[in-house]
Amino acid sequence: MKMNKPISHHLTDQDLLDYSTGKLEESFALAAAVHVSVCDQCRATLDSFDAIGGTVLENSSHQEMSQGSFDKTMALISALPSTKVTRKEPSNLPDALAGYIGKSLDDIKWTPIGMGVKQKILHTGDTGTARMLYIPAGTAVPDHGHKGREWTLVLQGAFFDETGHFGPGDIEIADPTVEHTPTAAAGDACICLAVTDAPLRFSGILHRLVQPLLRI
């Protein structure tokens, strides 16, 4: 992920709190993990929420462990494979994303969805949908609104819409009230991670017909 300029679109404190407490669905947690990997400001906020979680844990009540639990834990440990500290192979992508798409954006097997736009649905275990989107420079994604939330995180290139300009690392948080037409900026094709907790609502009749087929 090439970061040309500072990140200017962030997660909200509430989103980071939900991520810290483990309340985000897997697809949204994926987007949060990728954003935090490259955004020091959100990482600091997340660390502070985790610290509060730790303090709450420290000061909370105890539940007595059963007899022999320590020995059982030692037995678990001896059954664990030994973890060697290995140097990670260099990757341009945050680990969280590499777990879903492979080491590089070049590894993605895209499916064309029209007008040069391509997508790849990621397999998350929740009810939301996470997908990678490839939008050629200058191309607009059809005007759409949302029944639920949609987060769009830029990995390469940039896009702009009615609400602003989004470059690598930036995340757009769109709630059901937002109707927008994201357009890839000139230069590199724009590659994003888009997560939704409800299908997108495209305005045109044709798109409404094909939408179930594309799962977006």
Add this chain to the structure above:
Amino acid sequence: MTLLDTRLRRIEASPCGQVCDSRGISVAHKEDGVLDKTPNDKWVALIRRINRDKDVSAFEVLFDHFAPRVKSFLMKSGADNTMAEECAQEVMATVWQKSHLFDPTRASASTWIFTIARNKKIDALRKLKRPEPDELSWGAEHEPDQEDVISLQQETQRLGAALSELPQKQRDLLEQAFFHEKSHSEIAQDTGLPLGTIKSRIRLALDKLRHSMS
């Protein structure tokens, strides 16, 4: 800047004085040349011994303190006794296995163990994966700067003190927000408080904690 940074702004060393934890664990613990001013430093030294020496007695002290808290956390999140017991053992086994990843300049022991327990909760109770941000760790050879370690552990100490000074109602809601598998609207249903009140109370509690650190 690392540490708790922009939110819990770095505080100048204040006379944190003689602090004991709720169970009165001694603060005058000296080990590994770590300056032990707070109980947190003791945990840091213990995890270091687990990593470096595979020291079972160090692990047992850590286990006795944290396993019952982790088990309680898991039961509040909806696990029954058997499941919480098993998961708490697995969490503590992970603590042993991943002790080389603990970075005392970024987290206290309780914070680090909280994150492992939370991930276990998501995995075991919700059956979901937990995508994690990239580690900032500098690798195994990296020796943490003692000043950063002490400053982080002192911040943690102060955070704990600030938490115990919160009004009971706010502390309860904060615990629910972190521990219970409930959304704000479910907490609202349970407590009969309007959703807006829940949200603003949690925000108020967090703000107070932050201000107490600045």
